[in-house]
Amino acid sequence: MSDPQSTPGAQGAERNVFSRRSLFRGAGAFAAGGLVADAARAAATPTSTRLAGVVELELEINGAKQKVSVEPRTTLLNALRNHCTPPLTGAKVVCDRGSCGACTVHLDGQPVYSCMTLAADAVGRKVTTVEGLAKEGELTEVQRALCEHDGSMCGFCTPGFVMSITACLERKPGATLDEIKHACAGNLCRCGTYPHVFEAALAAGRALRAKGGK
């Protein structure tokens, strides 16, 4: 019944990274914390973790593992742009409130707003950014179609659209115009290039089907 996309995966790996910071390790942590509440927590939650201050997280981004030093409050968007080496600036900061879609990345293949995701919540999941799509400099069908169909004006929203369309066509290369619009509903283009974006998405779908997609 459970869906691999939404089950917290690979928690073991995360715990290894966090182990130094875990305060729930019995009497030692209790003595250090010195609080009655901590004692109750320590006894009740031997495998729970607690992140505070600057923590080291191991993220899997575009197929490669990378350690980042961030705070629990750091969003995935912030971690990608400001704490990765080299910085991954394909996901854009625009609204920073989960409204515009310019920061869209994939978590385990599903499009999400990286501005509304804590970096800590991406641990154990596969993060894909727009930088991770092209292989050896070869643009994907979606990226190529957006170029060919003049799918961007200022281009600031384009990486987000690429991520939304890619996820939609991976699930269904034969997606109809309505299905593509539905998949892109969470992406805004203030230049208003929507018709070209949708044409590009349909063309990319055709190209993928010609290559033997579903």
Next chain:
Amino acid sequence: MKSFELVQPATLEAALETLPAARDTKARDSVKLLAGGQDLLGELKEHLVAPDTLVNLKRIPGLDRIEHGADGSLTLGALVTLARIENERAIRERFTLLAEAAGAVASVQIRNQGTLGGNLCQRPRCWYYRHEQAVCIKKGGSECFAYGGLNKYNAILGGGPSYIVHPSDVAPALVALDAQAVIRGKRGERRVPLEQFFTLPSEGSVLRENVLTSEEILTHIVVPAPGAGSWRSTYLKFRERGSYDFALSAVALRLSLDAGKVREARLVLGAVAPIPWRCEKAETALVGRKLDAETCEFISRLALEGAEPLEHNGYKIPLTQGMITKALRKLAN
């Protein structure tokens, strides 16, 4: 947003241990539960809440489970994402309005992360509430600024002393499905009909929208089997912006028909009141009627009886009446 500590409990019991006592008014707001984060991160970024600790529920096994019971019931963990509810075939077929309502929430990106529990417990969208500097009655102030201010999106039913509307799409659908909320506290579990889970500002505390205390966690939603007879259902949502938006008005309708006449009905409105607004008088009046033009007219008027619009939201009355008519016609065919 303010710095916080992120606690990631591995069990529900461990999560409960981290929660402050409900009577401890100072500590109460220092801990917040994190599910999908799609509402909470917005609140943190706008400094509407500034907890010292976030308790991440996503590492607790089992809370993201969907179970179809042998008796035909449906049990959804609070951490099930809206995208899964929208897309699961068995839910689409047997609990149509729930799948429709989940699919009507925000955008793909938000549905992929947003959870059922988080959607039901999301805070109001009123722009006064969402403004950091506006200390309205929902934030411990003394007045509802929407009442005498710009209230286009506010309540026409059940308002006072706050005039927020409940923004959830899945809440009216689940109330129409007679769903129950399963709530875990330190002293055990309680179940409440979802209809009684939500509280009016005039009941309980104006600072809250539901019966959850700071020591409790909403863990599951149980939807009973649709029951005998030919049940059909739909969720209609009207929004200002076509691509995605919160509802201006929404209608969750579920009914069973017997030889063309209504045998039983549930009619619940969204985005017009501080809670999912159940229209019991209209439900009772529907019984025994054919779904003809006269019934649509009568029921849509009856459902909005007692509505008291503010200065800028009178449009919600004819809008909602029209949507009730549309829903009734849709289920008649």
